[in-house]
Every structure is written in structure tokens, then in C-alpha cells.
Amino acid sequence: MKQFSNIDQVMFSDLVQKATDADFDENFPENGTFLKQKRANRDYYYYKAYQPSGGEGPTKTALKYVGPADDPEIAKRAEAFQRTKIGYRARRELAAKLRRAGYPAPPHMEGLVVNELARAGLFRLRATLVGSMAYQTYSGVLGVRLPDELVTTEDMDIAKFYGISISIDESMPDIEDILKKVDPTFAPSFSPDETKLFSGFANATGFKVEFLTPNRGDEDYSSRLTPMPSLGPSVGAQVLRFLDYLIHEPIRSVVLHDAGVPVLVPAPERYAIHKLIVATKRNVFFADKAKKDINQAGALIQAFDAVKRNSDLGFAWMEAWERGARWRRRLGVGALRLSDDTFAMLSKGVAEAAKLDGEPADEYGLTGGKDGLLARVSIARPTAAPTQ
Known part of the structure; x- marks a missing residue:
């Protein structure tokens, strides 16, 4: 799987940061202040905007939702509250370069x-x-x-x-x-x-x-x-x-x-594992969508392997697997539709994550290969050939 150059990857990260900064500045101009309020036992940031009422009357104020106080990106901006205006033209050029790069x-x-x-x-x-x-x-x-x-x-x-x-x-x-x-x-x-x-x-x-x-x-x-x-x-x-x-x-x-x-x-590792699950919920009238689900999951599994982040995928699988028998059965059916090579990449990720977590990998269904998974979740082998 082709990886983008380091320069391209840095440009993408830079654009995410610049676009987020610009959006934040547009929504929360510098004539207001930030404050915390508690909702359902969790702290949230709100922005207190000051709006001139006109004439000699009092200045109006309005609260605008910002986000949870424990989100580090939001907390950093709310606490610093430094207005760094990001130029539209610079962001547009960055986005154009990334599109040209593929x-x-x-x-x-x-x-x-x-x-x-x-x-x-x-x-x-x-x-x-x-x-x-x-x-x-x-x-x-x-x-x-x-x-x-x-x-x-x-x-x-x-x-x-x-x-x-x-x-x-x-x-x-x-x-x-x-x-x-x-x-x-x-x-x-x-x-x-x-x-x-x-x-x-x-x-x-x-x-x-x-x-x-x-x-x-x-x-x-x-x-x-x-x-x-x-x-x-x-x-x-x-x-x-x-x-x-x-x-x-x-x-x-x-x-x-x-x-x-x-x-x-969604985090891409969650997206991949979720697609294995939802592919099993498609009925015969949505076979093309089920195939796309498996292909997207497979491509992401291969991508995680290419960038050596298999354990991220493994932890996502482990969390879903631990949610109970119904989840395990759907995970098993979805994983069996992967190609053998892609299945092996997923298994590798689960083994790495289990080791890092200090847990035995064989508790998560993949160490015995496809035959072991079949026995573990008591399901019938899919009749359709795997696509990814």
C-alpha cells in the first residue's frame, strides 16, 4: 500500500490544525470570554459573547457552546484565547497541494x-x-x-x-x-x-x-x-x-x-472494526454495500499494517470483543470475510495489543486462524469468497 511522503503528511496535519484554528476564531471572536459550566457531572466550556444592543441601552450577552473541558484541543484554545487569524489563501493553497498529491x-x-x-x-x-x-x-x-x-x-x-x-x-x-x-x-x-x-x-x-x-x-x-x-x-x-x-x-x-x-x-481503527460488524447486518438486497463494508475494513487493516500501527487496531478489536457474545459473533462473521493476508494482519494487531495489555491473545478469538475463530464463535463458514 502506497504511503504519502513525509512532506505531504506534515502538510495534511498542518491543514487540520489551521482549519480548526480558523473555525475556532470565526466562532469565538476576541470580544468575549470563556467560562466553565457543569452539565451532567461534566465540565464544559461556554463562550460568553458580548453584543452591542444599540443606543444607550445595556450590552447584551449570549452563551455559545464550545465543548467539553477535558478535550485538550478545546482547553488549549480556551485557556490561551490568543487570536491567531489563519489566512484563507494559505489554507486553500495547502488543500490544493494535497489534492494534487493524490x-x-x-x-x-x-x-x-x-x-x-x-x-x-x-x-x-x-x-x-x-x-x-x-x-x-x-x-x-x-x-x-x-x-x-x-x-x-x-x-x-x-x-x-x-x-x-x-x-x-x-x-x-x-x-x-x-x-x-x-x-x-x-x-x-x-x-x-x-x-x-x-x-x-x-x-x-x-x-x-x-x-x-x-x-x-x-x-x-x-x-x-x-x-x-x-x-x-x-x-x-x-x-x-x-x-x-x-x-x-x-x-x-x-x-x-x-x-x-x-x-x-470516528477513529479509523474503530471505523475498520465497526465495518466488520455492520457488514453482517446487511441483508441480501444490500450485498454490494456489505462488500464495500468489508473492502473498507480490509483497506484500513492493510493501512494500519503499512504504517506499523497494528496494535491500535488490536485494541479496537479487543474492546468490541469484550462487549459480549452478540458482538463476538458479528465480529467473527465479518473477520472471516477478509482475505487470508488481511486476516493475518488483524490477528497480528490483536496479538500485539494483548501483549501490551498483559492479556493472553488467545482470549480474543484470532490466534487459531480462521478455523480457530470458527470454533470460538460457533458460526458457519461464509460461502462467498473473501474480498479483502
Whole structure:
């Protein structure tokens, strides 16, 4: 798997930093102050903005959500509060160089959508970009060129914890208005089981923006939408099992549209393991998506091996494996669909992580190869040939 040059990798990291700094400066100008407030036994930073009221009346103030106080990037900026304006032109040149070097970028319309939502506060309010649009940022995160055919997408998936949505004392502007600025044909998508909430939007070409949230109950899935107050009064999120694992502790990255759009995405090792799981949930009508899931997982496993970060992947597998028999069975089915070489890379990562953790590697299902995994989770061998 081809790795990008050290210079290219440094440029990508620099763009992530510059785009995040510029976004922070735009949202929190220097005429305000930062303060901490406690919500649900956790400290959060809020920005106290001062807005002239006009005439001789008192100055108005408003609180704006910043993020959790234990996020080191947020804490660093809030405590320093030094306004370092990052030039748009410099960021645009950096992003253009990275695109020319082969880093993936979204089609123009998709880039406009993620940019407008980011500017409206989507990621500041702790939503996470998931799916293939998040996957395309991992070339920069890992410093390797992922297969071009795996970064294409026909939708944009946004995930958010319900608890975060109800605890933030702020809501986005109307999302439909934001999307119509990009394409007037965007319209709400309604669920047959809902009359007041809609789960996303679609435009005339079929591009969809959809909202997801982790399952908070015991059922595998729910047909009802969950209200998400921080996304607006009419937006509901589809409830999905296993999603909490994916979006736990997301990382900062950048989508290479225009001058770079700062986003939150799942950690790539979690994305890979999660894809092994969700591939097993696709029915026969979504066989192509299941194949793409396995191929994305396989490419990421190979990327972690190429940059010698196998143990990161191993720890992600171990965490999922420890969540119980249902998780282990789906992990096993997904892993058996990998090619033998890729399966061996995953096994190597688990062995390295278990050793670092002081645990016996054979407790995590992979040390006996595919036959050992079959016996461990009591599943039938897949009939389809492995793809990655």
C-alpha cells in the first residue's frame, strides 16, 4: 500500500490544525470570554459573547457552546484565547497541494454541503461525520493512499449521541435552509412511522443527508426516530445498534473541499472494526454495500499494517470483543470475510495489543486462524469468497 511522503503528511496535519484554528476564531471572536459550566457531572466550556444592543441601552450577552473541558484541543484554545487569524489563501493553497498529491476530495456539491453545515456549527456541537465521507479523510490521518473506488458516496451520514444533543443549550439554524443554500431541491425525508420528525434530506439527484444516533435500549433496532434538539425541532435521528462504539472519542480531520473543512470523524481503527460488524447486518438486497463494508475494513487493516500501527487496531478489536457474545459473533462473521493476508494482519494487531495489555491473545478469538475463530464463535463458514 502506497504511503504519502513525509512532506505531504506534515502538510495534511498542518491543514487540520489551521482549519480548526480558523473555525475556532470565526466562532469565538476576541470580544468575549470563556467560562466553565457543569452539565451532567461534566465540565464544559461556554463562550460568553458580548453584543452591542444599540443606543444607550445595556450590552447584551449570549452563551455559545464550545465543548467539553477535558478535550485538550478545546482547553488549549480556551485557556490561551490568543487570536491567531489563519489566512484563507494559505489554507486553500495547502488543500490544493494535497489534492494534487493524490489525497481524496469530495465532489463539489458534497463539499459545499459539508462546508455549510460545518460553518453553521454542526461539528462544534459535537456531531460526527460517519460513512464514506469520513473514510476519505483517513488517507490523511494514516498517511496512505486508500483505494479510490472506496471513497465514493451517495450520501452524507451524521451521527450524534442523544445525551449530547439534549445537554447542549444551543441549537443549529434551520438545517433545511442551510442545505437549500447549496441546492434548492433539498427537501425533508419522512419516515413512514413518523408524522412530525424527519430523518434527513435529499435533493433531486438523490444525494442524501441523514442523521443517526446510537441505540439506547435492548432492541437491535428501532423504527422510530429520536428527537435531536440541538439539530432543530423537526430533525430526528435513526436509531442504530453498535453506533456508540463507532463514535466514541472521535478525532479531528479535514475534508479537502476548497480551503479544507474541519470535521470530527470516528477513529479509523474503530471505523475498520465497526465495518466488520455492520457488514453482517446487511441483508441480501444490500450485498454490494456489505462488500464495500468489508473492502473498507480490509483497506484500513492493510493501512494500519503499512504504517506499523497494528496494535491500535488490536485494541479496537479487543474492546468490541469484550462487549459480549452478540458482538463476538458479528465480529467473527465479518473477520472471516477478509482475505487470508488481511486476516493475518488483524490477528497480528490483536496479538500485539494483548501483549501490551498483559492479556493472553488467545482470549480474543484470532490466534487459531480462521478455523480457530470458527470454533470460538460457533458460526458457519461464509460461502462467498473473501474480498479483502
